[in-house]
């Protein structure tokens with residue numbers, strides 16, 4: 001993937017290192033491209049760079065994330081101004097002060113999202129049961145909070161893109177033949193003891209994965225090109241046994257346990 005269109009966030013499960021492999025599985029020309037678990041948007045940005053789609057719809061359940069992409073698309077200048085004013089506030093006590101702030105305008109919320117992503121521990125997004133962001137300070141020397149070049153490139157890619165808070169099932173129902181969907185849900189944990197990833201306050205457990213597998217089968221039936229990533233577990237292999245499944249190796253830079261940051265195998269499912 002080129003250095004030009006890099007994701008604007010650090011995101012758990014970010015697909016930068018796998019983007020090329022995923023792009024190979026998607027059609028050369030896509031009418032409408034859907035990314036219903038958009039997260040760090042690595043695949044969307046890579047496809048945009050190659051001008052592979054006519055239209056794009058990127059959605060996620062995380063409201064603050066969707067607010068950020070909307071502000072990057074529509075209010076870049078105001079967002080950059082706010083980020084510039086925050087770029088020196090990187091001491092621990094300043095981080096906790098900003099972390100405690102609630103509400104504000106959509107520009108303030110978007111700037112805070114980027115600030116917390118770059119300054120907090122490992123770029124994690126974690127909220128408590130009341131929805132309060134609770135990631136500790138990251139201790140980075142010079143976190144890149146103000147990055148006009150990267151944000152401007154992303155803003156150009158986002159022009160004309162539909163960006164909404166939606167559940168994956170509802171948005172997938174709109175895709176037609178000629179369209180393509182890339183699905184990158186919160187992964188099914190490798191073991192029962194492995195901590196599940198809470199990107200937003202609801203967990204994404206086996207029942208959600210079963211619902212997703214049904215959505216995937218429906219997309220395939222309607223001849224929509226669908227590609228899905230997941231962890232390689234007996235459950236995920238069973239859920240997608242009727243589709244082409246490949247084991248792919250991926251570097252995992254975001255893991256709270258340093259020794260688990262190495263290469264792990266995950267599943268890539270294609271609807272052909």
Ligand SMILES: C[S@@+](CC[C@H](N)C(=O)[O-])C[C@H]1O[C@@H](n2cnc3c(N)ncnc32)[C@H](O)[C@@H]1O
Nearest residue numbers: 013014015037039040061062167168184186199
């Ligand atoms: C693994 S991350 C996506 C990573 C992303 N593709 C990237 O490259 O960085 C999963 C995303 O799914 C979102 N999510 C969780 N449950 C959802 C649901 N029911 N519908 C839509 N999005 C959901 C989370 O907010 C999170 O952003």
